[in-house]
Amino acid sequence: MATRNRKPRQLTDDDIAALPIKKARYSKVDTEQRGLHIRITPNGVKTFFCVARDPNGKQVWHRLGDAVIGIDKARTEARRVLKAIIEGADRGGPQTYKAISDQWFKRHVENKERKLRSGLNIRRYLDKHILPAWGGRDFASIKRSHVAELLDNVEDTAGPVAADLVLSVVRSISNWYATRDDNYVTPVVRGMRRSEPKERARDRILDDDEIRAVWKQAEADGTFGAFVRLALLTAQRKEKVASMKWEDIEENVWHIPSEEREKGNAGDLELPAAAIEVIKAQTKFASNPYVLAGRGSGHLNGFSEGKKTFDEKVRIPHWTIHDLRRTARSLMSRAGVRPDIAERVLGHVQQGVQGIYDRHQYRDEKAHALAALAGLIGAILSPPSDKVLPMRGHR
Structure with missing residues (x-):
């Protein structure tokens, strides 16, 4: 008697969470939605991507978001995006932290009327601390825990004052984006500072x-x-x-x-x-x-x-x-x-x-x-x- 081909078990969020971390980046193909992949990097970041060919035959990879969005939402979004890629339409969808921060920097920091004198320092904190951690991630996926983790790393390597300066940049970008998106909620809340301004005031002189x-x-x-x-x-x-x-x-x-x-x-x-x-x-x-x-x-x-x-x-x-x-x-x-x-x-x-x-x-x-x-x-x-x-x- 011929054995029936069993349909692969549907991938779940628990399965994705259990995917191992390897020395090299690799991808896991979704068993339910064709063209949907979960990419796992050596530092443990798991991200949903979908891939299809556009009308010119070019293979297009589109980032859907970090694994925190869940497999069900990723499948729904993948169906929409895959259809847009195949038809050559505008895919829309999530934007990376780097893309949003670049817009903010251009409009807020480099604005001719505003042109902040601190622009060079802001650029330095973005390039040194913020973008290496979040640059390729969905802007809206950054949560309070991610901000706290980033500030912990900066405080450990560069001190509490540097962490507070990074926080001020993150806060400014988040507040700017919140004025442009009805549903966005900033992940920055009270109590995240790593030092108090009054405590930072110094009277130290060398003897x-x-x-x-x-x-x-x-x-x-x-x-x-x-x-x-x-x-x-x-x-x-x-x-x-x-x-x-x-x-x-x-x-x-x-x-x-x-x-x-x-x-x-x-x-x-x-x-x-x-x-x-x-x-x-x-x-x-x-x-x-x-x-x-x-x-x-x-x-x-x-x-x-x-x-x-x-x-x-x-x-x-x-x-x-x-x-x-x-x-x-x-x-x-x-x-x-x-x-x-x-x-x-x-x-x-x-x-x-x-x-x-x-x-x-x-x-x-x-x-x-x-x-x-x-x-x-x-x-x-x-x-x-x-x-x-x-x-x-x-x-």
């Missing part, structure tokens, strides 16, 4: 022993060490110091370019001899315009990596690059510099009537402030004990 330790290591630490010394000697923000160009230096004056929508800028600064000596010690490259040259034609970057290496050689507890700026401001007060002049050196906007009507550039006063700062740093580096090497230019 004299720490200044000596940092300076000594900075003298032996190449480009990053030069950056550290210039940051302390000029009291400028790290982005300004890192992006200093050779063309910005005229004799001993640093012409600090103003950026679009920038609130405050120190303008022209006459630098002390110690700072000029650090600058002149840097190598000039014909293909790179920056004093602190980075890879290719860019400037020094990767501050967290540079500081991590630096910290392995000099043990100072809980200090940040921004502490150098705060330390320089405090040293100027210690050296007798007037508070309003010190604030102008930092590029802080003056408030009230003085900020509105006083258009004097204070170039000589700022030069005196930086000279006083360098002089005090030199005295700190050359204490009476004679056990610490003096800073060049201050013997």
